[in-house]
Amino acid sequence: MQSGELCKDDIDRFIANIDKNNMGCWLWTGPKTTAGRGGLSVKGKYQYANQISWVVAGKGIPIGRIEVTCQTSRCIHPDHLKDSGAKDVDTSGKVKGRKQAKGKRDKPEKPYPDFPLHEHA
Numbered sequence: 001m002q003s004g005e006l007c008k009d010d011i012d013r014f015i016a017n018i019d020k021n022n023m024g025c026w027l028w029t030g031p032k033t034t035a036g037r038g039g040l041s042v043k044g045k046y047q048y049a050n051q052i053s054w055v056v057a058g059k060g061i062p063i064g065r066i067e068v069t070c071q072t073s074r075c076i077h078p079d080h081l082k083d084s085g086a087k088d089v090d091t092s093g094k095v096k097g098r099k100q101a102k103g104k105r106d107k108p109e110k111p112y113p114d115f116p117l118h119e120h121a
């Protein structure tokens with residue numbers, strides 16, 4: 001998924017399915033697969049909610065599977081997620097050691113302006 005594939009309507013639908021709790025977590029309240037993974041249909045393709053969150057927050061395209069780092073399995077807050085495929089990537093985006101990511105990895109993109117990443121309501 002490229003972030004450019006998400007239009008404002010998609011982001012609005014995404015945000016509308018988030019329930020923020022007092023632990024700073026964003027709980028996904030939207031549709032789920034039979035396996036229990038939340039997501040939305042974007043341009044006719046099913047996208048996992050945590051991946052949408054990752055991309056919309058400006059963290060770029062995940063290399064591996066997105067994993068939750070807080071104790072809340074339904075949480076999709078971008079700061080509570082990690083890219084399990086990014087273990088060998090340092091903060092500058094360079095790949096350490098002999099393991100090379102396929103293709104060139106673009107610089108992280110900017111968060112979407114409509115995405116309330118650090119809003120504290």
Ligand SMILES: [Zn+2]
Nearest residue numbers: 025070075080
């Ligand atoms: Zn969380």
